[in-house]
Amino acid sequence: MTQLFFSDYHAEEGTGRPLVIFGAGGLGREVLDLVRQLNAAGAGWDVRGFYDDAAPAAPTVAGLPYLGTSAALNATAEPLAVAVAVGSSAGRAAVAGRLTSGQLAFPALVHPGVVLGPAQRIAVGAGCVIQQGCILTCDITLGRFVLLNLGCTVGHDAALGDFCSLMPRVNVGGAARLAPGVYLGTGATVIQGISVGEDTTVGAGAVVVRDLPARVTAVGVPARVIKQLTVSS
Incomplete structure (x- = not known):
């Protein structure tokens, strides 16, 4: 379990690290909006695009490229942060189980308006x-x-x-x-x-x-x- 406190959040994650979103549907676009809101607050994520095992109808999603399937993501040669944007509990668990590369990390993404302070003792x-x-x-x-x-x-x-x-x-x-x-x-x-x-x-x-x-x-x-x-x- 990662202990995440709001007061530490931007210092921990705002390093300009590349991030991709797995899930090219509606929730994926909402998570992209979340990441952009985090960036506006200083997080500095470098969003590269979307992965999904079902290719979207167009080569881009919300202005960002579709980059491939979970197999392609597992084959990445560089460290990547991944946001899994799948609404179904079972579907999200299945995706997480397929993303096994040691190059992949899964940060918690918390809207900047959500209060998580040390005194609250919240584990995320x-x-x-x-x-x-x-x-x-x-x-x-x-x-x-x-x-x-x-x-x-x-x-x-x-x-x-x-x-x-x-x-x-x-x-x-x-x-x-x-x-x-x-x-x-x-x-x-x-x-x-x-x-x-x-x-x-x-x-x-x-x-x-x-x-x-x-x-x-x-x-x-x-x-x-x-x-x-x-x-x-």
């Missing part, structure tokens, strides 16, 4: 993306490659496992526990002290008031399980 794992408008209070742990989309809130003592995905305006209450791979749809709420099991999906606008098991889909207010994920043998 490698590869996290935290977008504009998010509020994190204190004593929070984010695992690797966690995505907090626009305007999310995370309360005290919450713990989010690797590859969790929070879509816009999600609220996670104090001391909530999200296991790895949890996906919370737009506007969902997990109330204080609730646990959500690994790889579970919570639908947009749902309110989770009771613990949810692993690998289910839950929707509604209060959230109820409507589907169990079948794990192939």
Whole structure:
């Protein structure tokens, strides 16, 4: 786990290092906007372009070149920082598993308006993306490659496992526990002290008031399980 404090952020990452974005879709363009906002605040990333295993329709994305697949990225001869811009928890985990080159690093990218101070005691794992408008209070742990989309809130003592995905305006209450791979749809709420099991999906606008098991889909207010994920043998 990388301990990242907002007061140290620009000094740590603002070195003009080359950075590429894996994911040439809409989230990739949003992450590019995030990086540009960081650069406007002094971060100094040198954004080279996009990688994706599904080539986009045009040779450029938001004015930057499409550079190839994960295999091409693994073959890079120079050190590169990589932002993995894949919204699906499972998809992001799969991409991270394919990017195995020792030349690749996965910095946390945190919007400059998000407050992460030493007194808050917030741990942020490698590869996290935290977008504009998010509020994190204190004593929070984010695992690797966690995505907090626009305007999310995370309360005290919450713990989010690797590859969790929070879509816009999600609220996670104090001391909530999200296991790895949890996906919370737009506007969902997990109330204080609730646990959500690994790889579970919570639908947009749902309110989770009771613990949810692993690998289910839950929707509604209060959230109820409507589907169990079948794990192939």
